[in-house]
Every structure is written in C-alpha cells, then in structure tokens.
Amino acid sequence: MKTTTFALACAAAVLTLAGCASKPDSYYTLASPPAATDAAPRVPNVASPMYIELAPVAVPERLARPQMVVRRPTGGVQVDVLEQHRWASSFENELRDALGSGIAGRLGALDVTQGGRQTSQPVWRVAVQVRQFDLVDGGRVDAGFSWTLRRSDEARTLVCRLDAGEATGGGMDALALGAQRVTAAAAAAMARSVSAAQANPGATACAI
Numbered sequence: 001m002k003t004t005t006f007a008l009a010c011a012a013a014v015l016t017l018a019g020c021a022s023k024p025d026s027y028y029t030l031a032s033p034p035a036a037t038d039a040a041p042r043v044p045n046v047a048s049p050m051y052i053e054l055a056p057v058a059v060p061e062r063l064a065r066p067q068m069v070v071r072r073p074t075g076g077v078q079v080d081v082l083e084q085h086r087w088a089s090s091f092e093n094e095l096r097d098a099l100g101s102g103i104a105g106r107l108g109a110l111d112v113t114q115g116g117r118q119t120s121q122p123v124w125r126v127a128v129q130v131r132q133f134d135l136v137d138g139g140r141v142d143a144g145f146s147w148t149l150r151r152s153d154e155a156r157t158l159v160c161r162l163d164a165g166e167a168t169g170g171g172m173d174a175l176a177l178g179a180q181r182v183t184a185a186a187a188a189a190m191a192r193s194v195s196a197a198q199a200n201p202g203a204t205a206c207a208i
Helices: 004-019 091-107 172-199
Strands: 026-028 049-053 066-070 080-085 126-136 140-151 156-169
Touching: 026 172, 049 091, 066 172, 080 156, 080 172, 091 126, 091 172, 126 172, 156 172
Parallel strands: 026 080, 049 126, 066 126
Antiparallel strands: 066 080, 126 140, 140 156
C-alpha cells in the first residue's frame, strides 16, 4: 500500500514539474514599428488631408485563425497549425491593421476604415485579397497579394498585384519577422499605387 502511494506521489510530482516546464504561448504582430519602415512616416496634411479606407482583407480559409500555419520544409500536403505560436489577433485582422497603418503612414493619409470623415470628402478605397501567405519552417515566407484601388468620386478601378518573398532564419521568431517584412513590402507597394493613381488621374493600369 505504501509502495502504491509513493508511486502515485512520484507520478503527481513528475506531472507538476512537466506543467511548470511547459513553454508559454508566444504572440506575434504583423505591424512594423515606425522606425523599421522603408520611409519615415509622413504627417497628414491638415489643410488638405488624404483619406484611405481599407476593406476587410480576404484570406484563404486555412489562414483565417490566430494560430500560425506553417508548411514543412520537405514540402508535401501537410501543414502544421501551431497552438503555442499565435498572431496577436486573427490573421486577417492582424494583416488589415498592419496594412492600414503602413499605407496611411507612408502617404501621410488618415485611415478612416472605422469612420471619421465627412461623406463629401473623397476617399481612396483599397480592397485586398491574399492569394498566398506561406510560412515555410526554417526557410522563407512567400506571399501573393491582389488589390483593387478606387477613389470614391471616380468611376475608374485599378487592379494591382504583388508577389513578395523573404528568406528567414530558423525558428518561429525569424518566420514572424519575415512575415512582418513581407507585409511591410505589400503596404509600401499599395501606398505607391495610390500615389501613382493620384498623380495620373487618367491612368487605367496600376503602377507600383
């Protein structure tokens, strides 16, 4: 009886130690700090502000979750959904926040996605679709973006496209940083497309 009790106590102690030693969840963001962007954030022009509005970002269903989804370096059809490595919010919301702040910061624009402008004021509307956003364990990040661009007081709609890739080191921290840099590159391209469309009102093709 004493032997059984001792064995149970030892097993309980081992489980307790294992629980204490388990690694805590890690949370990541796609938003780049201002100092890490490719250009210093511009201050909005108070006298003649530019407004942007970013629609909800469309992403493949497998990515519409807070957990990071990672492809194996050997390829194949399987992916890993990592419960202990997560975005700070669902992936599509994290991406929308990062792109919105990145575009607005580069243009010196005001992001009115949640409202905050008079209906008489024109706004550049950006609708983004993510065609691909693959995190490859220990290797790289590959992403493909498509977006439409339209000013609210114009009839034309411009269709744009960008493929971006970023080599990374090993580990999830490196993958998350690679994803952040790819997202920043997409925000920069979207901002350039707005600037080009504004500079050339007659343009019918996207320029980035």
